[in-house]
Amino acid sequence: MVAEVLVTGGAGFVGSHTVLVLLQNGFKVVVLDNLVNAVSEGPKPEALVRVEKLTKKSVEFHEADLSDSKALDDIFSSHNFECVIHFAALKAVGESCQLPLAYYRNNVAGTLSLLEAMKKHKVHRLVFSSSATVYGDPQYLPLDETHPTGQGCTNPYGRTKFFIEEMLVDLCKAEQQWQVVSLRYFNPVGAHPSGQIGEDPLGIPNNLMPYVSQVAIGKRSELQIFGDDYDTVDGTGVRDYIHIMDLADGHVSALERLLGSDPLQGFNAINLGTGKGNSVLEVVAAFEKASNKKLKYKIVARRAGDVATSFADPKLAKELLGWTAKKDILDMCKDAWNWQVQNPNGFRSSDKN
Template sequence: MVAEVLVTGGAGFVGSHTVLVLLQNGFKVVVLDNLVNAVSEGPKPEALVRVEKLAKQSVVFYEADLCDSKALDRIFTSHSFQCVIHFAALKAVGESCQLPLSYYRNNVAGTLGLLEAMKKHKVNRLVFSSSATVYGTPQYLPLDEAHPTGQGCTNPYGRSKFFIEEMLADLCRAEPDWQVISLRYFNPVGAHPSGQIGEDPLGIPNNLMPFVSQVAIGKRKELQVYGDDYETPDGTGVRDYIHIMDLADGHVAALERVLGKDPLKGFVAINLGTGRGNSVLEVVAAFEKASGKTIKYKVVERRAGDVATSYADPKLAKELLSWSAKKDILDMCKDAWNWQMHNPNGFRSSENQK
């Protein structure tokens, strides 16, 4: 029997790439998205239209919000889901410091609504899209899953992910038939090698790679580097960047584990990262090599909520999911540039359309 999977936030960056890999691995996929972080010029988000072309398969799509209990009830009643992969979230660190209530309502209350619908319809397997931000300011490196969470979270986005993890752990303790894998991933970048789907931030990019891409193609004048006085080799922030296709493979590996004959019991958190860090200036240099373009940048003040260095210990993913990252920073830059060149306006058909 083909497993039917609900993917929340499936029209977003990580969601759309994971939907593609799910389809390619034989899963039946239903996507729910409120289109806050997606472009839609027709009945389906453009990212999913392209996913369907790449996979040569169709995806059932619902435009709905996780806080809409009636919509969730209709969707769950119409399908027989074996598992949910939960991406749907607001995700900009800086914005979360300015709009904390929006982040708590969307991320925490939205997840609560989803869990209540799952419980009502007896769907008790979940793969959750968490974040390395739950670790806060690192007490040691590399960050493994035993590192304390929640104590030093530097922004509401990270705290929202921490609160959700606590909610999931409490649920699994109270109801042992639940199986939840929380994937704490680091910095997703790159794009599908076809150049058909990739990261398409609405407005000014919050993340490094799409901003660098837009500078390279001439949409932005220069990159702002937030601080060069961190205790790192070149003074700029160091992060564990992971290729989006490696990340998508990690979600499918987690799904197969919760649906398999030897599922993990209760709540289990697993890092998805490469295990090595690259500084902002190293990423800029790699992108210049991949694109043949000069990336202009200017150093400005540090950004609220940022930490100096963050990278994963990915050993548990290898042990429990038989997964490890395969692509390096140059691969990530090459695929990000390929996407940007072929889609200067992202998923929009013209510069002015939102």
């Protein structure tokens, strides 16, 4: 029998790529998304329309918010979900510092609403989209899963992920039937190799790669680099960038482990990263190579909430999920550029930025 999976936030960047890999692996997928971070010019978000074309399979879509308990109840009542993959969240670090209450309401209260619906309908398997931001300012590197979390989280976004993890830990302790994998991922970048789906931020990008892409294609005049006085190889911030397709594979590996003959029990936090850091200037150099464009940039003041260096110890993912990242920074830049060239306005049919 085909396993049916609910994917919240499935129209977003990580969600849509994961939906594609789920469909390719024979899963039946239902997506719930409130479209706050997605483009929809028809009855279905454009990202999912393209996923359907690429896979030649259909996705059931519901536009709803996690705070809408009736909508959740209706969706769970009409399906027999084996597992939920939960992406739905507001996710901009800088914005979370300005709008903390919106982040707590959407991310924490939304997850609570989802968990209550899952419990009511006896769905106890969850793959949660967490973040390396739960580690705060790293006390040591590389970051492994035993590193303290919640201490010195540098922004409300990271704290929402930490609070949700704590909620999941408590739930798994109280109710033994829950099986939860919390994937703490580092910096997802790149796009599907087809160039048909990719990262499409609304307005000014909050993340490095889409900003670099928009500078390369001429949509933005220059890249702002936040600080060049960090204690790193060239003074710019170092991050563990992971290709979106590797990340999507990691979610499917987690799902398959939960549905397999030896499923993980209780709460399990697992890093998804390459285990290697790249500085902002190294990413710029790789993107220049991939795009054959010279990128204009300017050094500006450090940004609130940023740490100097962050990269993963990904050993546990290999041990528990049989997963390792396969693609390097040049692959990431090539695929991000391919997406940008084919879709200068992202998923929009015209430029409404």
